[in-house]
Amino acid sequence: xxxxxxxxxxxxxxxxxxxxxxxxxxxxxxxxxxxxxxxxxxxxxxxxxxxxxxxxxxxxxxxxxxxxxxxxxxxxxxxxxxxxxxxxxxxxxxxxxxxxxxxxxxxxxxxxxxxxxxxxxxxxxxxxxxxxxxxxxxxxxxxxxxxxxxxxxxxxxxxxxxxxxxxxxxxxxxxxxxxxxxxxxxxxxxxxxxxxxxxxxxxxxxxxxxxxxxxxxxxxxxxxxxxxxxxxxxxxxxxxxxxxxxxxxxxxxxxxxxxxxxxxxxxxxxxxxx
Amino acid sequence: xxxxxxxxxxxxxxxxxxxxxxxxxxxxxxxxxxxxxxxxxxxxxxxxxxxxxxxxxxxxxxxxxxxxxxxxxxxxxxxxxxxxxxxxxxxxxxxxxxxxxxxxxxxxxxxxxxxxxxxxxxxxxxxxxxxxxxxxxxxxxxxxxxxxxxxxxxxxxxxxxxxxxxxxxxxxxxxxxxxxxxxxxxx
Amino acid sequence: xxxxxxxxxxxxxxxxxxxxxxxxxxxxxxxxxxxxxxxxxxxxxxxxxxxxxxxxxxxxxxxxxxxxxxxxxxxxxxxxxxxxxxxxxxxxxxxxxxxxxxxxxxxxxxxxxxxxxxxxxxxxxxxxxxxxxxxxxxxxxxxxxxxxxxxxxxxxxxxxxxxxxxxxxxxxxxxxxxxxxxxxxxxxxxxxxxxxxxxxxxxxxxxxxxxxxxxxxxxxxxxxxxxxxxxxxxxxxxxxxxxxxxxxxxxxxxxxxxxxxxxxxxxxxxxxxxxxxxxxxxxxxxxxxxxxxxxxxxxxxxxxxxxxxxxxxxxxxxxxxxxxxxxxxxxxxxxxxxxxxxxxxxxxxxxxxxxxxxxxxxxxx
Numbered sequence: 143x144x145x146x147x148x149x150x151x152x153x154x155x156x157x158x159x160x161x162x163x164x165x166x167x168x169x170x171x172x173x174x175x176x177x178x179x180x181x182x183x184x185x186x187x188x189x190x191x192x193x194x195x196x197x198x199x200x201x202x203x204x205x206x207x208x209x210x211x212x213x214x215x216x217x218x219x220x221x222x223x224x225x226x227x228x229x230x231x232x233x234x235x236x237x238x239x240x241x242x243x244x245x246x247x248x249x250x251x252x253x254x255x256x257x258x259x260x261x262x263x264x265x266x267x268x269x270x271x272x273x274x275x276x277x278x279x280x281x282x283x284x285x286x287x288x289x290x291x292x293x294x295x296x297x298x299x300x301x302x303x304x305x306x307x308x309x310x311x312x313x314x315x316x317x318x319x320x321x322x323x324x325x326x327x328x329x330x331x332x333x334x335x336x337x338x339x340x341x342x343x344x345x346x347x348x349x350x351x352x353x354x355x356x357x358x359x360x361x362x363x364x365x366x367x368x369x370x371x372x373x374x375x376x377x378x379x380x381x382x383x384x385x386x387x388x389x390x391x392x393x394x395x396x397x398x399x400x401x402x403x404x405x406x407x408x409x410x411x412x413x414x415x416x
Numbered sequence: 417x418x419x420x421x422x423x424x425x426x427x428x429x430x431x432x433x434x435x436x437x438x439x440x441x442x443x444x445x446x447x448x449x450x451x452x453x454x455x456x457x458x459x460x461x462x463x464x465x466x467x468x469x470x471x472x473x474x475x476x477x478x479x480x481x482x483x484x485x486x487x488x489x490x491x492x493x494x495x496x497x498x499x500x501x502x503x504x505x506x507x508x509x510x511x512x513x514x515x516x517x518x519x520x521x522x523x524x525x526x527x528x529x530x531x532x533x534x535x536x537x538x539x540x541x542x543x544x545x546x547x548x549x550x551x552x553x554x555x556x557x558x559x560x561x562x563x564x565x566x567x568x569x570x571x572x573x574x575x576x577x578x579x580x581x582x583x584x585x586x587x588x589x590x591x592x593x594x595x596x597x598x599x600x601x602x603x
Numbered sequence: 604x605x606x607x608x609x610x611x612x613x614x615x616x617x618x619x620x621x622x623x624x625x626x627x628x629x630x631x632x633x634x635x636x637x638x639x640x641x642x643x644x645x646x647x648x649x650x651x652x653x654x655x656x657x658x659x660x661x662x663x664x665x666x667x668x669x670x671x672x673x674x675x676x677x678x679x680x681x682x683x684x685x686x687x688x689x690x691x692x693x694x695x696x697x698x699x700x701x702x703x704x705x706x707x708x709x710x711x712x713x714x715x716x717x718x719x720x721x722x723x724x725x726x727x728x729x730x731x732x733x734x735x736x737x738x739x740x741x742x743x744x745x746x747x748x749x750x751x752x753x754x755x756x757x758x759x760x761x762x763x764x765x766x767x768x769x770x771x772x773x774x775x776x777x778x779x780x781x782x783x784x785x786x787x788x789x790x791x792x793x794x795x796x797x798x799x800x801x802x803x804x805x806x807x808x809x810x811x812x813x814x815x816x817x818x819x820x821x822x823x824x825x826x827x828x829x830x831x832x833x834x835x836x837x838x839x840x841x842x843x844x845x846x847x848x849x850x851x852x853x854x855x856x857x858x859x860x861x862x863x864x865x866x867x868x869x870x871x872x873x874x875x876x877x878x879x880x881x882x883x884x885x886x887x888x889x890x891x892x893x894x895x896x897x898x899x900x901x902x903x904x905x906x907x908x909x910x911x912x913x914x915x916x917x918x919x920x921x922x923x924x925x926x927x928x929x930x931x932x933x934x935x936x937x938x939x940x941x942x943x944x945x946x947x948x949x950x951x952x953x954x955x956x957x958x959x960x961x962x963x964x965x966x967x968x
Contacts, residue, residue: 162812162813163812195811196811196812197808197809198809199674199807199809199818208824209825211819211821211824212824212825214817215812216809216810216812216817217807217808217809217810217817217818217819218807218817218818218819218820219670219673219807219819219820219821219822220820220821220822220823220824221666221669221696222662222666222669222692222693222696222822225662225663225666225669225693228630228658228662228666228667228669228670229666229667229669229670229673230670231630231656231663231667231670232628232630232666232667232668232669232670232671232672232673232674232678233670233671233673233807235654235656235667235671236627236628236654236671236674236676236678237676237807237808237809240807240808240809257659258659258662258666260659261658261659261663265656436781439610439781440610440781443608443782443783444608444610449782449783450782450783451780451781451782452610452780452781452782453776453779453780453781474877475747475873476747476874477870477871477872477873477874477877477951478870478871478874478949478950478951479780479782480776480948481950481951481952482950482952483950483952
């Protein structure tokens with residue numbers, strides 16, 4: 143090796159590496175085409191960026207998300223089905239300097255855990271909810287969820303979701319937006335590189351809100367479940383973009399931090415008029 | 417020796433406060449064991465209210481029961497309901513302004529006190545329970561009257577304006593209680 | 604005159620004892636007859652830098668406690684009977700994950716919504732099946748407010764020692780009654796912090812993965828081998844409690860009839876026993892103060908050539924503690940009962956009559 147080569151090697155900058163929040167000796171057991179792995183990677187990267195890995199606690203809901211519990215390197219526990227927001231309330235209230243987030247699917251958050259989710263949001267609990275919505279129960283084998291689309295088949299709705307019998311999909315960001323306390327609600331996805339970046343930014347914003355003591359933030363991530371949708375990975379992506387996004391439009395539903403500068407601007411405008 | 421007593425009336429008559437004052441004063445000024453057990457109707461307002469106080473120099477078993485040595489009754493409904501709990505030889509204190517003495521129990525002593533009327537004469541229907549407490553202490557001597565008065569005054573520490581009225585009510589009750597005791601002894 | 608005596612309601616005394624023991628988190632949901640517990644905590648915890656949350660349900664409340672206790676914070680919840688059934692979800696998770704927490708059942712009539720009056724119909728649930736999965740807990744059954752205070756204070760230490768839930772099994776009388784009580788000393792803030800720090804290795808307080816093991820609070824998972832090992836470890840813990848049995852006895856040395864009961868029934872029965880013994884009757888008395896672990900050995904040591912009957916006194920129909928008494932007595936003498944249920948309260952007169960019948964060789968029913 144000559145000197146020039148040495149110098150070139152030194153100039154190589156490491157721009158990307160696997161997050162240290164995943165164990166090196168283990169692989170997550172998610173199905174091909176599932177987006178859970180991507181979301182956990184984004185969470186891990188943001189925690190590293192914020193420098194809070196050593197004071198983070200993750201509360202897993204019940205379902206496929208729990209496949210990551212062996213896999214992440216930082217503190218975590220599993221709550222009873224639906225109770226993640228209650229467990230997180232107990233952790234955060236007694237340990238205010240920690241970063242606490244729940245990771246929940248749609249059945250967990252919007253069916254069995256609806257009361258815990260709504261009440262924690264209504265109290266403005268200062269933790270973060272990562273809500274992964276794929277419109278179906280995954281781990282238990284494709285049963286109908288509160289977010290299952292009209293007409294979409296599920297093992298407990300073999301003829302497809304019929305509004306007359308099952309009602310309509312629930313829009314959790316919009317439902318929580320009826321409450322006064324929540325600080326930040328955004329719906330994202332991980333179907334394209336751009337959307338992955340948007341999701342990453344949303345998670346970062348939600349965590350930063352918590353560190354700043356702003357209260358309740360939820361990032362909903364609309365994802366696929368090729369296995370239980372009974373589709374190939376690519377067909378599932380197409381279904382996500384055509385059908386799921388139509389029902390669950392992406393974007394910011396509420397951002398109190400964005401409201402404030404406007405209010406202030408208005409006030410200062412008033413002053414100028416005076 | 418164990419003393420089982422019950423106070424019964426309707427919500428708002430100060431039934432619970434009377435029992436609590438007595439039991440608290442026993443706790444703070446003697447070495448005796450004492451229990452206070454309240455029993456409310458399901459209604460938040462205006463229902464029946466009754467409580468049990470047990471005073472004993474030994475460990476107290478049941479804090480409530482069906483064999484009362486003494487009973488203070490403030491309204492008719494409670495008399496109908498609870499009189500059977502008063503043991504033979506027991507003492508019944510009634511608010512005779514509104515409660516009629518029972519006719520079918522010649523095995524008990526009845527102390528009739530026009531307590532509501534007396535309270536109104538003193539200026540407030542609210543001291544009904546303090547008058548009855550005075551009568552009870554004056555008649556039974558369950559607790560030294562000075563210690564009982566201290567207990568009442570302690571409760572009123574935050575409301576000094578109410579002290580003269582309550583002192584007067586307690587004194588009036590004591591007087592009647594003692595007089596009844598004397599006449600029952602001379603009889 | 605004992606100067607430190609204060610006159611307190613059972614529910615409030617339990618809450619104060621918890622705070623003094625270092626409890627800094629409470630979550631609960633209203634249900635009669637235990638509302639004075641959450642109400643007291645709501646006033647008291649902010650004074651000591653603790654946290655009170657009124658949960659949206661019993662389920663939420665017990666899981667808030669699961670969260671708080673997962674961080675090593677001394678935490679508590681309470682409810683009554685049908686509300687305790689809802690708590691079973693979180694309690695089972697705590698037992699599986701081995702989380703120290705304390706909860707209190709101020710029990711009322713049952714089954715179902717039952718009645719709001721005092722009862723003892725949750726014995727089997729408390730001692731055998733406070734949730735799924737066959738776990739056990741230490742269950743204290745105080746007979747008066749002083750015991751409730753002392754047991755609650757100690758319960759947090761037992762919970763922390765074992766990393767396991769501990770239940771205070773009270774009833775509506777104990778919760779509502781006011782009695783003189785001597786309160787235990789208030790633990791200092793430093794001590795409360797030290798107790799929490801003792802648990803930091805496994806507690807969810809944040810760990811740097813580059814330097815130390817993460818905290819991994821695991822109420823179950825993917826490995827059946829690991830879950831089986833959890834059950835084996837837990838069973839060994841439960842067996843170790845035989846040393847922790849607490850029991851009150853009277854007159855077993857000459858007893859021909861032995862009266863047994865716990866909590867409020869035990870207390871009421873004691874009056875009858877003392878009265879009869881004063882008359883010279885050969886009556887004995889066993890009051891389990893821990894109903895889990897149950898004082899089997901006390902029954903084992905009875906002289907069955909002399910004891911002609913055992914009288915089980917409970918405010919539960921069918922009798923539930925009787926099942927444990929049967930396990931202990933193993934048919935060596937007959938077991939009779941004196942029972943109430945549904946919110947009807949035992950009287951010492953009834954117990955006395957039942958004892959007299961047994962002393963004369965008769966039956967209670």
